Amino acid sequence: MGEPQKGILAMAAACVIWGLSAMYYKLVAHVPPLEVLSHRTLWSLVFFGLVLAAQGRLIELGRLLVRPRALAVVFVAALAISTNWFFFIYSVQVGQAVQASLGYYIFPLVAVALGFVFLGERHSAPKWLAVGLAFAAVTGLTWGLGVAPWVSLVLAFTFGLYGLVKRGVPAGPVVSVTAEVLLLAPLALVWLWGVHGLGWQGLTGRNLGAFGQDLGDSLLLAFSGPLTATPLILFSYASKRVSYATVGLVQYINPTLQFIVATLVFRESFTGWHALAFALIWTALALYSAESLRQDRAARRSVINVGTSGTR
Known part of the structure; x- marks a missing residue:
């Protein structure tokens, strides 16, 4: 099996886990979301730390954190991804996993808009048409349900912001996420201390202090x-x-599985307005993906042509 095939399998496996x-x-779901998020943060740090230690790469983490500008960028990225994690956990707990899947479908189109605004990127007409269809989907869903799909929008924009900020982190993904x-x-740690020791209740008006109280809950939280x-x-x-285009296409496995789980496993409501919004989003993603593949192939042909002309 060649390296590209291994890469596609790895990407598919990652998206299946996410999905x-x-x-x-x-x-x-019985554990308040801030408590789950706190454990996810701490146990992720433990796992990533062990991986970097095994690879002999902890020094890369140290080099990143002693650079003030890089540290500031990492901090903004940390705020963006923690917000994204929180709202994903929250959406599942309150029965809005359909909205979560919609958010991750919208994300690539949000990235197009953010790239234009903050990076000065110029996009083709098909990509802007895709963005317009996504806007129409959100507008239609807001009109039909009488409330904006704010969970979808928060997830899409925080993940888009995270990707935008990560461009400025001078480190690979594992080292940067560890940071x-x-x-x-x-x-x-402060939040868990407050929950366990002071009875803090947080946004949900309840606390559990689950870790250490029940073996099953403790193992599940550590597994995060x-x-x-x-x-x-x-x-x-x-x-x-x-x-990059292949990564983008395979990545749609994630929200697709989220959508299937939300509708078939969790039995969440899926109205006609949802159906209209998803139809528009899927059409937008088809346009976006086709255009990304076209641009990717054109770029590769250009590189091949330059290389060929250089050997003459």
Whole structure:
């Protein structure tokens, strides 16, 4: 098996884990979301730290954190991804996993808009048409349901912001995410101390202090570390072996599985307005993906042509 094929398999495996992770968070739905998020942060730090130690790469983490500008960028990225994690956990717990899947479908189109606004990127007409269809989908869903799909929008924009900020981190994905959870770890520890020791209730008006009270809950919360880290490591492996366009296409496995889990496993409501919004989003993604593949092939042909002319 060649390296590109291995990369596609790794990417698919990462997306399957992400797509099915809602079922894990449903198992801990009785644990308040901030408590789950705190454990996810701490156990991710433990897992990533062990991986970097085994690879002899902890020094890379140190080099990143002693650079003030890089530290500031990592901190902003940490805030963006922790917000994204929180709202995903929250959406599963309150029965809005359909909205979560919609958010991750919208994300690539949000990335187009963010690239234009913040990076000055110029996009083709098909990509802007895709963005317009996504806007129409959100507008239609807001009109039909009488309320904006704010969970979808928060997930899409925080993940888009995270990707935008990560462009400025001078480190690979595993090292940078380790730095992110390291910066978030003190906040997680303070929150868990408040929950266990002071009875803090947080946004849900309840507290559980689950870890250490029940073996099953404790193991599930500890498992959030490997569940977060493993797909990211697979994604890092894949991104070095396949084209960006291929990564983008395979990544749609994630929200598709989220959607299937939400509708078939969780039995969440799926109205006609949802159907219209998803039809528009899927059409937009088809346009976006076809155009990305076309541009990717054109770029590769250009590189081949330059290389060929250079050998004459």
